[in-house]
Amino acid sequence: MGKCLITVILFIISYSSGYSQIILEIHELYISNYNLGKNYKPLEEDHWGGPKVGANCILKNMSCDPVQFNPSIDSVELNFRLASKEYSEILTVYFNGGNNNISLKKGESQLFGFSTEILLGTDIYKQDSTDYRDILLQIIPTLKIRYKLNEKEKEIVSNGINSVRLIVSE
Numbered sequence: 001m002g003k004c005l006i007t008v009i010l011f012i013i014s015y016s017s018g019y020s021q022i023i024l025e026i027h028e029l030y031i032s033n034y035n036l037g038k039n040y041k042p043l044e045e046d047h048w049g050g051p052k053v054g055a056n057c058i059l060k061n062m063s064c065d066p067v068q069f070n071p072s073i074d075s076v077e078l079n080f081r082l083a084s085k086e087y088s089e090i091l092t093v094y095f096n097g098g099n100n101n102i103s104l105k106k107g108e109s110q111l112f113g114f115s116t117e118i119l120l121g122t123d124i125y126k127q128d129s130t131d132y133r134d135i136l137l138q139i140i141p142t143l144k145i146r147y148k149l150n151e152k153e154k155e156i157v158s159n160g161i162n163s164v165r166l167i168v169s170e
Contacts, residue, residue, distance in 0.1 A: 021063035022104075024147055024156045027111075029140070030054040032167035035131045050125045051132045053078075054115035057093075057145055057158070061104035069102040069110070071095055073150045078116065081142040082135065087122055091145075140164065 034051040061067050076091045095102065096111040104110055119125040124135060145158040 021061070022067055022156050023058075023060040023062055024145060024158045025058045025060065026143075026145060026158050026161040027056045027058050027163070029143070029161050029164045030115075030167055031136060031140075031164065033117075034136055034166070035133055050117055050119040050129075051136060052115060053118040054113065055145070056111060056113050058109050058111055059104065059147065059156070060109040061106060064106050066103055066105045069104070069147075069149065071100075071102065071112075075148045075150065076112075076114070077146040077148065078114075078118070079142075079144045079146060080118075080139045082124060082139055087124075089116060089118075089121075091116060 030053065032052045032054075059069065071093065076093045078089045078091050080087050091114045093112045093114045102110055118139070119132065119135075140161070143161065147156045149155065
């Protein structure tokens with residue numbers, strides 16, 4: 001009975017950790033339009049949806065086996081929490097070298113990026129507000145990227161942000 005239980009546990013661990021050696025890293029996070037000042041008045045043709053967040057992310061294959069990514073059917077989500085509420089957005093991402101099938105061999109990595117108005121479409125965004133610094137300070141530590149491989153029903157979740165760059169609006 002003990003050997004059978006150990007075998008089952010090892011099988012479950014090896015199955016569930018199939019992509020545990022694929023690392024998703026938010027290399028650099030860029031934030032702009034976070035404080036436009038009290039005198040900001042958008043022009044009629046301006047579209048302003050609150051702060052913009054963009055990132056350079058890296059997928060790294062640390063396993064011994066090659067890994068296939070298909071950006072045309074895989075999905076990438078941005079997730080964060082604020083005041084115990086979860087927020088999620090499907091992102092349009094851009095891979096370095098195009099969004100074709102990508103194969104990563106052992107030790108190889110692939111860069112991709114995105115940009116989004118992070119609060120647009122949420123109950124956090126207020127059209128008459130121009131200062132989101134306090135809210136962003138609460139959101140950034142909870143921010144995660146989830147890369148979902150549709151064919152294999154697996155996902156890779158980022159484990160932190162290496163650096164944050166604030167882009168000051170003039």
